[in-house]
Amino acid sequence: MHFDFDTVPARLGTDSQKWQKYAGRDILPLWVADMDFKSSPAIIAALHDRVAHGIFGYARPVKSTVDAVVDALQRNYAWKIDPAWIVWLPGLVCGLNITAQAFAQAGEEVLTLTPVYPPFMSAPKNSARLSTQAAFVLRDGHWQIDWDALARAVTPRTKLFYLCNPHNPLARVWRREELIRLGEFCAQHHLVLCSDEIHCDLILDPTLHHLPAASLLPEISVRTVTLMAPSKTYNVPGLGTSFAIISDPALRAQFIRASAGVVAEVTALGFTACEAAYRDSEAWRQALLTYLRGNRDFLLDYLAREIPGIRVEAPIEATYLAWLNLEALHLADPVAHFETHGVGLSEGAYFGAPKGHYVRLNFGCPRATLAEALHRMKTAVAAR
Numbered sequence: 067m068h069f070d071f072d073t074v075p076a077r078l079g080t081d082s083q084k085w086q087k088y089a090g091r092d093i094l095p096l097w098v099a100d101m102d103f104k105s106s107p108a109i110i111a112a113l114h115d116r117v118a119h120g121i122f123g124y125a126r127p128v129k130s131t132v133d134a135v136v137d138a139l140q141r142n143y144a145w146k147i148d149p150a151w152i153v154w155l156p157g158l159v160c161g162l163n164i165t166a167q168a169f170a171q172a173g174e175e176v177l178t179l180t181p182v183y184p185p186f187m188s189a190p191k192n193s194a195r196l197s198t199q200a201a202f203v204l205r206d207g208h209w210q211i212d213w214d215a216l217a218r219a220v221t222p223r224t225k226l227f228y229l230c231n232p233h234n235p236l237a238r239v240w241r242r243e244e245l246i247r248l249g250e251f252c253a254q255h256h257l258v259l260c261s262d263e264i265h266c267d268l269i270l271d272p273t274l275h276h277l278p279a280a281s282l283l284p285e286i287s288v289r290t291v292t293l294m295a296p297s298k299t300y301n302v303p304g305l306g307t308s309f310a311i312i313s314d315p316a317l318r319a320q321f322i323r324a325s326a327g328v329v330a331e332v333t334a335l336g337f338t339a340c341e342a343a344y345r346d347s348e349a350w351r352q353a354l355l356t357y358l359r360g361n362r363d364f365l366l367d368y369l370a371r372e373i374p375g376i377r378v379e380a381p382i383e384a385t386y387l388a389w390l391n392l393e394a395l396h397l398a399d400p401v402a403h404f405e406t407h408g409v410g411l412s413e414g415a416y417f418g419a420p421k422g423h424y425v426r427l428n429f430g431c432p433r434a435t436l437a438e439a440l441h442r443m444k445t446a447v448a449a450r
């Protein structure tokens with residue numbers, strides 16, 4: 067079956083956050099992480115059927131929805147979970163906030179590795195917890211965990227560790243030995259491990275596999291909250307359907323207690339999309355991965371040939387996000403400069419990088435949009 071990723075959808079003037087940001091200006095938005103592709107035909111058809119039913123009361127997942135999640139984890143990752151381990155959530159940023167409240171007290175610390183998706187640093191602060199950080203290092207052409215820096219960053223007040231697996235914005239897939247070492251680190255320091263795996267179904271390097279941290283060893287599973295969602299892969303983040311997987315009953319009870327009364331329920335349409343995503347959209351996902359690999363290669367090739375001042379320092383192993391080093395351009399405010407020339411990117415400083423050194427580019431869009439954006443970026447660099 068052929069799936070169309072080339073047609074540029076009309077998102078201007080819609081409810082899209084990504085496109086509204088630049089309403090009335092000719093700026094191609096390559097910032098927030100949703101894709102300019104329609105969801106899979108199976109999801110759209112399932113939503114049509116559900117809408118035709120016409121009643122949208124408070125929802126609970128039916129067995130087939132839970133089965134779709136459980137089966138996908140078994141099929142894709144050989145991870146056998148008990149359906150009772152699933153805690154449904156309306157979003158994963160919400161999950162990051164809940165873990166901070168559940169597993170650290172006010173004034174205690176939540177440790178993470180930077181650069182990283184900004185809510186990893188802001189979620190603890192929302193409830194008077196502290197965010198502490200250790201920086202990744204670039205070694206042998208890969209972003210690596212600096213184990214010494216991590217050991218220095220942990221204190222007796224550290225209670226929780228946030229892992230982004232695969233990593234946003236570094237597009238890194240963590241290897242088995244790294245995950246096991248992180249699990250040991252968390253055990254040694256009595257930390258709960260919160261593993262955000264929202265990008266796990268978007269592995270671009272065909273030689274690599276996503277490994278759910280909790281699936282590796284029982285010792286890791288008992289201290290881990292895994293966060294997952296169909297939202298990134300199937301482009302349904304606006305439907306707000308996500309879940310935590312927590313095998314340890316005490317940890318799960320603590321998480322549920324922290325959510326009580328403040329976390330909204332998942333909607334009927336969200337459950338419908340989730341089931342169709344995990345059960346009926348595998349051919350679409352594979353076609354998407356092929357298209358994204360093409361976009362990644364197009365991007366890397368274009369930058370190397372046409373804009374050598376912008377460097378991608380490590381392989382893009384997963385996600386549709388590229389972390390671009392543009393220090394060599396000496397721009398005081400790269401995001402503003404590229405906006406002036408018609409491209410909207412994310413400022414690296416929000417992810418914990420030095421201001422002006424990095425931007426993040428979202429290549430989850432039709433190739434024609436990417437090509438036009440890169441052409442505008444080349445013009446912007448020439449005009450600086």
Ligand SMILES: Cc1ncc(COP(=O)(O)O)c(C=O)c1O
Pocket residue numbers: 099156157158159160183230234262264265295297303308
């Ligand atoms: C690592 C990571 N976690 C969570 C989210 C957002 O999750 P949600 O929209 O479900 O709150 C994103 C979105 O880009 C992300 O990259």
